[in-house]
Amino acid sequence: MKKLVALGLSALVASTLMAKEIKVGVLQPLTGPIAAFGQKTLDGINLVHSKYNKLPNGDTIKLVVVDNQFDKIQTVNGYKRLVSNENVVAVEGPLASSMALAVKRFASDTKTPTVTQIATNPRVTKGTNYITRACFTDDFQGTVAAKYALNHKLDNAVVVFDMKQDYSVGLAKAFMKAYKKGGGKILKTLFINTGDKDFNAQVAQIKKLNPKFIYTPIYAPEEGLFLRQLRAAGVKAPVMGGDGIADPGLLKKLAGKAANGVMYTDHFDAAKAPTKLSAEFIKEFKAKYNRAPSAFAATGADGYLLIYNAVKQCDTPANSKNLSEFKACVNNALRHTKNLEAVTGYLTIDPNTGNPVNKPAVIEKIVDGKTQFVELVKP
Amino acid sequence: MDVGFVLQQIINGFSLGSMYALIAIGYTLVYGVLRLINFAHGDIMMVGAFMTFIALGVLTGWNFSHISMPVFFTAVGISILITAFVGILTYVSAYKPLLDKGAPKISLLITAIGISFFLESLFNVIANQYLGGTYQAFYFPKWFSTIIHIGPLTIPVLTIIVPILTLILLLGVLYILYKTKVGIAIRALAFDIYTVKLMGANSNFIIGFVFALGSALAAIGGIAYAMAYPSIDPYMGMLVGLKAFAAAVVGGIGSVTGAVIGGFILGFVEVAVPGFLPELGGWKDAFAFILLIFVLLFKPTGIMGIDFERQRF
Numbered sequence: 001m002k003k004l005v006a007l008g009l010s011a012l013v014a015s016t017l018m019a020k021e022i023k024v025g026v027l028q029p030l031t032g033p034i035a036a037f038g039q040k041t042l043d044g045i046n047l048v049h050s051k052y053n054k055l056p057n058g059d060t061i062k063l064v065v066v067d068n069q070f071d072k073i074q075t076v077n078g079y080k081r082l083v084s085n086e087n088v089v090a091v092e093g094p095l096a097s098s099m100a101l102a103v104k105r106f107a108s109d110t111k112t113p114t115v116t117q118i119a120t121n122p123r124v125t126k127g128t129n130y131i132t133r134a135c136f137t138d139d140f141q142g143t144v145a146a147k148y149a150l151n152h153k154l155d156n157a158v159v160v161f162d163m164k165q166d167y168s169v170g171l172a173k174a175f176m177k178a179y180k181k182g183g184g185k186i187l188k189t190l191f192i193n194t195g196d197k198d199f200n201a202q203v204a205q206i207k208k209l210n211p212k213f214i215y216t217p218i219y220a221p222e223e224g225l226f227l228r229q230l231r232a233a234g235v236k237a238p239v240m241g242g243d244g245i246a247d248p249g250l251l252k253k254l255a256g257k258a259a260n261g262v263m264y265t266d267h268f269d270a271a272k273a274p275t276k277l278s279a280e281f282i283k284e285f286k287a288k289y290n291r292a293p294s295a296f297a298a299t300g301a302d303g304y305l306l307i308y309n310a311v312k313q314c315d316t317p318a319n320s321k322n323l324s325e326f327k328a329c330v331n332n333a334l335r336h337t338k339n340l341e342a343v344t345g346y347l348t349i350d351p352n353t354g355n356p357v358n359k360p361a362v363i364e365k366i367v368d369g370k371t372q373f374v375e376l377v378k379p
Numbered sequence: 380m381d382v383g384f385v386l387q388q389i390i391n392g393f394s395l396g397s398m399y400a401l402i403a404i405g406y407t408l409v410y411g412v413l414r415l416i417n418f419a420h421g422d423i424m425m426v427g428a429f430m431t432f433i434a435l436g437v438l439t440g441w442n443f444s445h446i447s448m449p450v451f452f453t454a455v456g457i458s459i460l461i462t463a464f465v466g467i468l469t470y471v472s473a474y475k476p477l478l479d480k481g482a483p484k485i486s487l488l489i490t491a492i493g494i495s496f497f498l499e500s501l502f503n504v505i506a507n508q509y510l511g512g513t514y515q516a517f518y519f520p521k522w523f524s525t526i527i528h529i530g531p532l533t534i535p536v537l538t539i540i541v542p543i544l545t546l547i548l549l550l551g552v553l554y555i556l557y558k559t560k561v562g563i564a565i566r567a568l569a570f571d572i573y574t575v576k577l578m579g580a581n582s583n584f585i586i587g588f589v590f591a592l593g594s595a596l597a598a599i600g601g602i603a604y605a606m607a608y609p610s611i612d613p614y615m616g617m618l619v620g621l622k623a624f625a626a627a628v629v630g631g632i633g634s635v636t637g638a639v640i641g642g643f644i645l646g647f648v649e650v651a652v653p654g655f656l657p658e659l660g661g662w663k664d665a666f667a668f669i670l671l672i673f674v675l676l677f678k679p680t681g682i683m684g685i686d687f688e689r690q691r692f
Contacts, residue, residue: 031503033614036512163661191661195618197608201653201660208657221514225610253516254610 019058020320024307025082027075027093027103028300030067033194033221036247037095037296038067041117044297044343045092045304047285052308055315061308068094075099076106083110087323089311090115090330092303095296097121097138097167100131107131111324113310113331117303118267118296120243121170125354132334132349134302134342136359136379138167138217141242141265142174144361144377145215146182148263154213154238156185158206160226162218163191171217171242179215187211192222199226203233214239220247223262224254231258243267246295246364248371263365267344268298269373272362274345281343298343305342306349310334383531388654389647394538394607396646397545401600402623403630403638404552405466405593411569411633412589413478415487419469419494420597421620425613426465427598428605429502430458432515443518451520459598466594467587469494475583495617502613514612517605541603548596549639556635561588569633622667629671631681640682644670 026045029038042065053061064086066078075094082088083106090113094100100119107114107130116124117134120141125131149157157179161172176186187209190202203226206214214230214237216223223245230239240263245251251259270292273279281301285293293301310333319326337349348357363374402424409417434454439446473490506513523537556562564585568575576582604619605611622645630641648667653660678684 031500031507031513033513033612035503035507039507193661193664195614197610197615198649201657201663204653205657205660221610221612224514224516225608228609250512250514253512254514256516 019060021060021062022055022311022315022320023062023064023086023088024304024311025079025086025088025091025093026063026065027068027078027082027091028065028095029070029099030065032069032071034070034096034219036250038070040294040296041095041300043289044281044285044293044300047281047288047297048301048304048308048343051284052305055312057315059315059320061311064088068099070096070099072099072102075102079103079106083112089113089323089326090307090334092117092300092307095119096165097124097170098165100124101166104128104131111327111331113307113327113334115303115306115334117299118243119167121166122174123166123170129335129354130331132306132331132354134306134347134356135267135299135344136361137355138171138242139174140359140379141361142171142176142217143178144265144363145240145242146175146178146184147377148240148363148375149179149213149215150182150184155183156187156211157213157215158187158209158211159189160202160206160214160216160218161189161191162194162222164194165219165244167242167244168217168219171244172215175215175217192218192226194219194222196222197225199229200233202226203229203235206230206237207233207235211237213237216241217244219244220250221254224251224259227251227255227258227262231255238263240264243295248364248366251366252369259366260368261366263363263374265361265377266364267295267359267361268293269362269364270294270298271373272376275341275343277341278343278345293343295344302342302344302347305340306334306337306347309337309340381531384654387532387534388650390532390534390538391654392647392650393542393643394646395650396626396643397542398600398604398607398642399619399623399626399645400545400639400642401548401596401603402620403627403642404549404635405597406624406627407630407632407635407638408552408565408589408593410627412565412572412586413474413487414484415474416491416624417469417593418488418491418620418624419498420593421616421618421623422495422498423462423466423469423594423616424597424601424604424619424623425502425611425616426498427458427462427594427601428517428611428615429506429515429613430461430598431455431602431605432517432611433510434458434461435518436510446518446520448520448522455599455602458602459595462598462601463591463595466590466597470587470590475586495620499613499617506613514610517609517611519606519609523606537603537606541607544599544603545639548599549635552592552596552635555592561585565589618664622664625668625671629674629681631678631683634681634683637681637683644674644682 068075068078092115097119100116108128114131120138122137125133159172162168245264246266310330313333314329335351340347360378365372365374405420434457438450525536527534626641626645627638630637649663652663652666
């Protein structure tokens, strides 16, 4: 008996000695203007990480979290630190398109598999083999918005975009292309700058043009005040944005009653769980954080699940000795993900583009201060 | 283009200009005394707005649905006091040690930028940790948004109050500078800091007073700005501070009246460009600064251009 215990103990000691920690970097905006998005994302990542951190051979995955502050310099520094000092096998992030574009070159140079879970600008994955996306692109998101407008006979529109954000410029273009193709007429494109608080100039023009539809691919802090000033001026046309304004809490806080009726395209609705895993995720998320998971939490979880799935396939004794081979294997596995059960649905990555295939979008609407599901749009 | 529309734009310009003016006075006072461009001054305005928000929250138990006038003005009073104190604190903790060591002005400038980043980051942490997010909606009694109809004009009460308040405060500052003992001391200090020290005057007290006065005015400007555009965030002071600084320069830095005139000009341009040339609305900031360059081309020392060898403020 004693012998048996000793044997068991030594086996345990041996296995813990052998078991390694594999580091995965998380680069998200945890402070700064869009900190709310980053925090929600991290909640989602932490939840799936607490469940899926053990690999079949006993190794564990450790997250190294770095705050990029929604700032290009912090993003690049943080990325370099994760890659060179922390020796991570993969990075999840950054969240915003302009930040993801800032690390694109370093991802290629250092051959680091990088999963941006929610950067939607098409250019993010173009011309590199090392950035993989877990969400749909703005080309699709813009098309969804254009189709929605045209299906509801809203055939002339004004587009208001943020000149300083790659996301906003790209999404505005995608919308206009699809909208014109479908027979819609763009009356005018107006621009704003990140941090603007006075939109009366833009509102005055919109009032004069009297469009049937207003498309605003900007971020929530500007959208909140824009809506307030737009409705105060008496403009009643429906307003729609992209996932950048998918922060109903902030919109209600900044716009008050003017937030009612605004629509946006989003990645996920907690009321419509597409997979078994997402139903579980939503239940556990509600239990842990006392609220329903947002699209940020869901895509954050998806990004981690993609990496976990790839690391699981690549964690062999041979790979664990050579970091660069390990990374190459993870990248290859990421790019060849097939039908992975995740939170926003089943993920299949196109190995050539790094974008997921057939990722649907949901359209949401704020009604009486509450978010309401409008429809699910498949590509 | 009817008369009503033009009048409306003029009133809006006055209102926005007043907010810049209130902040610009602080730049000009500190520059006059220390020859220091206090780049943290824009963030002091943000502190004023945030402190009002926090004080209101504490006083109402974070229920902003109904705010009575006495509660609001108590919060504003608390905020002005705290902001003035923060202004003094920046002087005592950051600028004074450098001045005592005879550091060159450029070191002070860098310190000012450092303080600016420090305040932004500090309030970012406070907002995210305790207030639930970087962006906050700013609440105030509904009376301020009451709309008055005068002929064709529709004017919110706030738009009229702010310029009047600014002019009263300007007179107050001029009174302090020219009719009180502290004011004489401030002007003397601005002439020759070393001689004033030799004469036995408490220069630290006087400079501290200047910082407190400038910060209190910035707080009022910040609160007015937050009421006009009811969303506050830790970075709101950056661009507004820069514009107020430009207003101070165009008015003639070192001149209090000039700061107010500069503020009004900037406010007018910013309202007039989108008002009369809506096509160019998105470029309003660019236009405001182009005008500043023009003014400076013809009057390099600013409109009220001060000859520092002869006069102060």
